[in-house]
Amino acid sequence: MTYDQYVKECPYCGGSEIIEAYQGSYGSITAVTNMWGGANLYHSVCRGCGSVLRSYVKEPEKLLKRRDRKKN
Secondary structure (H helix, E strand, O other), rough: OOOOOOOOOOOOOOOOOOEEEOHHHOOEEEEOOOOOOOOOEEEEEEEOOEEEEEEOOHHHHHHHOOOOOOOO
């Protein structure tokens, strides 16, 4: 099952089964301008060869200071 809407096929092995992996806790990322805020990093990984095809943050707003976030 493909979770990532952007990656459909592995460019390395041609595999089409892309899984989503989660890197949290010590693997989270922090913006330089907001050392107190952080977000978990997610990866699209080819199940066939294990290549990391894409890394992304699901909630990039968490990288901004609270005052700079969009108001809903």
